[in-house]
Amino acid sequence: SAVISQKPSRDICQRGTSLTIQCQVDSQVTMMFWYRQQPGQSLTLIATANQGSEATYESGFVIDKFPISRPNLTFSTLTVSNMSPEDSSIYLCSVEDNRDEAFFGQGTRLTVV
Amino acid sequence: DAKTTQPTSMDCAEGRAANLPCNHSTISGNEYVYWYRQIHSQGPQYIIHGLKNNETNEMASLIITEDRKSSTLILPHATLRDTAVYYCIVGSSNTGKLIFGQGTTLQVKP
Numbered sequence: 001s002a003v004i005s006q007k008p009s010r011d012i013c014q015r016g017t018s019l020t021i022q023c024q025v026d027s028q029v030t031m032m033f034w035y036r037q038q039p040g041q042s043l044t045l046i047a048t049a050n051q052g053s054e055a056t057y058e059s060g061f062v063i064d065k066f067p068i069s070r071p072n073l074t075f076s077t078l079t080v081s082n083m084s085p086e087d088s089s090i091y092l093c094s095v096e097d098n099r100d101e102a103f104f105g106q107g108t109r110l111t112v113v
Numbered sequence: 114d115a116k117t118t119q120p121t122s123m124d125c126a127e128g129r130a131a132n133l134p135c136n137h138s139t140i141s142g143n144e145y146v147y148w149y150r151q152i153h154s155q156g157p158q159y160i161i162h163g164l165k166n167n168e169t170n171e172m173a174s175l176i177i178t179e180d181r182k183s184s185t186l187i188l189p190h191a192t193l194r195d196t197a198v199y200y201c202i203v204g205s206s207n208t209g210k211l212i213f214g215q216g217t218t219l220q221v222k223p
Contacts, residue, residue, distance in 0.1 A: 004156075031209045042200070043157065043213040092156050096209035100145070104156030 002027055002095050006105035013083055013112050020079045021108045023093035028073035033094040034066070037107070043092065049076045083112045117201045122218040125195075131188040133217050135201030138182040145206055146177060148186045150197040151216070157200065160186065191221045 003026040013019050023032060034046040046066055047055040055068040069077045080087050090107040097103065118136040125131040137146065147162040161168055161175045163184075168175045174187040188195055200216040 033209055033211075035213075042198075042215050043211075045210060045212065048210065094156075094209075094211070100162060100206050101159040102147075102149070102157075102209065102211055103159070106156050 001101075002029065002097055002103040004093060004095065004103055004105035006093060006108050008108055009106065010109040011111070013110065015084050015112055017083055018079055018081045019083065019110060020077050021091055021093075023076045023078070023105055025074045025095050029095040029097075030073070031096065032070065032076045033096075033102075034068065034076075034078045035092045035094060035104075037090040037092065039088070046078070046091075080110065083110075085112045088112045117203055117214050119199075119201050119214060119217045121215065122220065124220050124222055125188075125191045127193060127221055127223050128190055131186075131191040131195065131219060131221070133186040133188075133199050133201075133219065134183065135186070136183045137201070137203045140181050140203050143205055144203050146175065146181075146184050147202040147204065147211065148173070148175065149200045149202065149211070149213075150195075151200070152194075152197040157213075160199075191219075193221050193223065195219065196221045 005024045007022045032049045035043040037043045045058050046061045047057045049055045049068045049070040051070045051073050067079045088111050090109050092107040094102050094104045145162050148160040149157040151157045161173050163175045177184045198216040198218050202211050
């Protein structure tokens with residue numbers, strides 16, 4: 001299994017500002033994934049982050065709004081840029097182990113005011 | 114990735130088996146069926162997955178029909194702590210990408 005730590009666990013931010021969310025894994029993993037969960041909704045995949053290459057974004061998500069870094073095999077960051085109230089969500093990172101099981105962090109609960 | 118259809122909500126009595134159905138009629142030959150659950154205010158938790166054979170682990174059993182167009186997750190003795198949203202997901206192995214539907218909200222009642 002993998003243990004994932006996300007920081008911050010929650011934050012309240014002013015519109016127009018940016019927040020960087022950190023995801024730390026206790027083991028080396030090839031791919032890390034970032035999801036968004038809007039209030040009362042299911043999870044939506046934002047992007048896949050591979051070490052040493054640019055992230056791959058899903059339809060509806062762009063790098064300028066959600067830049068991602070993946071400097072090594074245990075760490076990634078997601079930035080939510082130029083925030084608006086519509087960005088208020090829970091943001092989660094995830095990894096998959098070699099048994100095809102995905103593990104999730106506890107999420108970052110973001111409120112934009 | 115194939116789409117899944119699940120009932121919006123279900124109730125189950127504590128101590129009884131909870132049977133959660135999932136339809137995935139467009140599943141392709143190399144796609145697995147995965148089940149995750151999300152307890153309130155937590156990240157999703159892996160439960161079980163399978164390709165075509167039935168699977169069982171310490172948490173649950175997964176029954177996949179012979180034509181693979183549907184499956185059932187079975188929690189053999191539901192407890193109040195099993196109250197959660199259960200997601201049935203179909204996808205290729207080792208991509209790591211999970212496409213979540215709306216899931217089934219299971220309410221286990223005393």
